[in-house]
Amino acid sequence: MNVPSPPDHGHDYEDKGGLLARESAGDNAPALSISDISALLKRTVEDRFGFVRVRGELSGVKRAASGHLYLCLKDENARLDGVMWRGNAQRLAFRVEDGVEVIATGKLTTYPGRSNYQIVVDRMEVAGEGALLALLAKTKARLEAEGLFAPSRKRPLPFLPRVIGVVTSPTGAVIRDILHRLRDRFPSHVVVWPVLVQGQGAAAQVAAAVRGFSALPPGGPVPRPDLVIVARGGGSVEDLWSFNEEEVVRAVAECSIPVISAVGHETDTTLCDFAADLRAPTPTAAAEIAVPVLGELAAALSDYDARKKRALVRLFGQARERLDLRARRLPQPQTLLQGQTQRLDDLGDRLRRALGHRTELAGAVLARHAGALRPALLANRVRRERERLAAQRLRPDLLLQRIANARSRIETLDRLRCSLDPKAPLQRGYVLVTGPDGHVVRTLAEAETRHRLTLEFADGRLDVSIGTPAATLPAPTPPRPAPKPRQSAPGDAQPKLL
Template identity: 75%
Template structure:
């Protein structure tokens, strides 16, 4: 087998080893070098482009970067939008939305493809914007956010009204002026942007902020919220079509009136609110009644109430007179009862006489049965019982023990109810000089001298500046035991003194 001995002996169509040919100016480049040259060429040639296409595969990464693709019926172009530019988007990119992307073309060596780095993205025309609006409306409507059954009635006379709008525009002045003319109410304004970057986030935060207020807090919680903005194009009003705003209005715990744009303007916020007003001024008219009309209505109702009361009293008086005329005279009502009383009195006298006769007859019958033999037999029986008791003293002793137990129980009850028993536990009985019980401080202040009875004696004290009387001698100790209870005289429980 023969091998070539020099490069000139190699096959000109290709060889096993790559060799540099003298005079060859096409040096071999690395993949990174050719990718870098291609990247510079594309970026130099297409440093600023505007591309129109339909969004596809929209995805927002955790880093905040936005990845998507622009396509038409024949081609597809990958795109990326860095986080800083993606945060400034005035709409939410979705698949199927036709947009115009402004940026520059570049290549991505990692996948050997080219892409557009988007600096700004706009919806391609009003038709595409309306298509995006219709798509978003259909999706939110399918979730039930626009269901009429979710609408809440507005308070008839709100004490506090919250307004979400720009604090510098003519809208807030129109609302305040109209409220002042109809029914002056307290207004709390939550200032927000109503157009441009960040407007949707501020409006949604304001609606949620009003719902989060606590009743009785430093900032009064509104009874009604008005979301208002002046008229403009669909692009100017687009912040009120954002999903975040619609969901905030639908989730509000306070009734909301949407007053965005003029009468012909319609936003998704109008469908989510509890009531749509054609203009901000009309929203103020719908929020409160007219003070003069309300006062006239109250006066009319009061007049009707008075007329109804007078008419009711007149009808009642007329019915009373008619029914009173049908009643018989009082003498006629009593005549029958008087006759019945006389009849019953006569019957009572006859019944008493008859009863007396019956009792006399019964006494005569029983008196005839009282014979001496019967009395003698009964006397003999009682004498026999007495003889039995004389020869059975244990029965008598048993009855004595029963009686003694009852006496002991009564003695214990007496000791418990003794008004002087608490004196042994440290209580004091307070009386005046005459011995009457003093129950209150006012009564004690009116006595010059008070007598304090302790367990071991009495002590007279002066309530004023006078000298105290000498202490009374201590009472002698009562006899103890059952014999002392029998010797002590019975106390009158009706005049028993009470302790303080």
């Protein structure tokens, strides 16, 4: 295909609306790439706005996994994207969240990927005390909704703490005031955890100190406090801002030891005050709240002792009065014995008369029977009894039958004795278990309560203890066999009785 040549008018032809883009000789506006124009814009913006301070309200705050912070600053008519790299974001003195009005310091740059400009923030501060108070109110509402300030979480303070932990600056006047007040009221053991109370890193140190006291074990090298005081002197809202940080508030709320918050003067209020178990208006007041006055305690003890003595004296006096009143109502011992004495005399007289009468009756009975006791009658009775005795003859068959019956009973008793002999089963392999006192042990439960046992075999004894066998005792002398009943000889007409 042939393309016709343009007409020649005697000079170079310039096609202003042609199909192809051509560069003429001497052209000073060559075509730039997108990357080139983006780089030119970036360099121009950064050179012109290398240091700016921008005031606006935070919106769309997002912290990436890398630690970088992405945000947007806006006012009524415009918005500006921004980024804060991780190193600078970690040094922020407040919690960055939507709705906070701040002043951001940094430089403007462009982001070619989205063809927009943004600010790289180096430092960010809350824009004025009003904005700081608004941030404080917002943080308080959020933590209060979690229940960190609930009255039910408050714990009672110990009446007399042995060890008091103080979280404060070791060089300020606060620690000296606390120690001086404690020394005047009630000398106590104080453990100071030195921290920064203002500036960069103060909140992290205060939170770490509170958690450190809470993690101390009882009886360790560092004594575990019974009470923790978080203290700082007065200052502006910005000076006290470390005690409004969320990590400090959570550390105080989670502390396992009762906490007194003594931050600032009486008119200063921080979120740490709401999370603590008790708020003190000043650090000196915290020391006064922590311990009682030793002199007042001694006076109270003396008063209690005096009241106790008076109560005892009054109690003994009342008891003595009641005893005297009851003693007056009791009759005299002579009065109690008068009736019994008279009765005794009466019974004595009756006894003497009864004995005399009884003697007279016995004499009459004896006189009546005295006639029957004659020698002839007694001799006659003796003769009759002798004749009865002579009539009785001793027959051998009667004695033999009686002896046989006795032998049968003896043999039966001997068999019963052998069957009931506790040592007879020992010949068959059984063992007799006895305790130290000689009583027979019949059950396992009874054996477990004894420390020592004696095992008696057929040929000896063995003393044992729990887990340790004792030495074997010598075999006892075998028992003598029971004597067999003597058989009567056939030629004996009458066996001997003995």
